[in-house]
Amino acid sequence: DTAVSQTPKYLVTQMGNDKSIKCEQNLGHDTMYWYKQDSKKFLKIMFSYNNKELIINETVPNRFSPKSPDKAHLNLHINSLELGDSAVYFCASSQGGGPGKAFFGQGTRLTVV
């Protein structure tokens, strides 16, 4: 079984649309994240979320919002998509309470046309 899974793997959509990317982890971790890898291949944190706290990278536009129906899921909603949102988005999870490695999903390549 895949530890962290994302759907879809590829997403092509038009500017102005609203889309969601789903993420599920079966590791029992209590903290989940969304990272963005831009065209220059830099991986940057977007959100960190557990059942107590949402930490938002201040550079993330408010068109992006994480939604967590339960501890094992953290979906990413994006409103009014823009060309510059095209990137690969990675979901990750880790066990909270201290430093530790994060496990990543396979990524979702979003292309806005």
Place this chain on the structure above:
Amino acid sequence: DQQVKQNSPSLSVQEGRISILNCDYTNSMFDYFLWYKKYPAEGPTFLISISSIKDKNEDGRFTVFLNKSAKHLSLHIVPSQPGDSAVYFCAASDNNAGNMLTFGGGTRLMVKP
């Protein structure tokens, strides 16, 4: 402003030789450092980590060295194998900032048979 930098975008080594990947950081609050390996179209996978209270951690062919005074860490792979060819990301976290990872820009390692 990049807090974690990998100044070599690529590195080519011969199979059986040592690969040395370097990483520099600027934030003195970072207290945990990790290396991730990434293949195309896959998510990053954890390789090895080191706490700021140590200066060396070894796991099989992989060794990470940390020089806190120089704010520098390196990953040594000995002996290098063709299967090690991938992009390697250095990452750092601050336990007081939610343990979110700050990544370097990555180094593409090519191990030639």
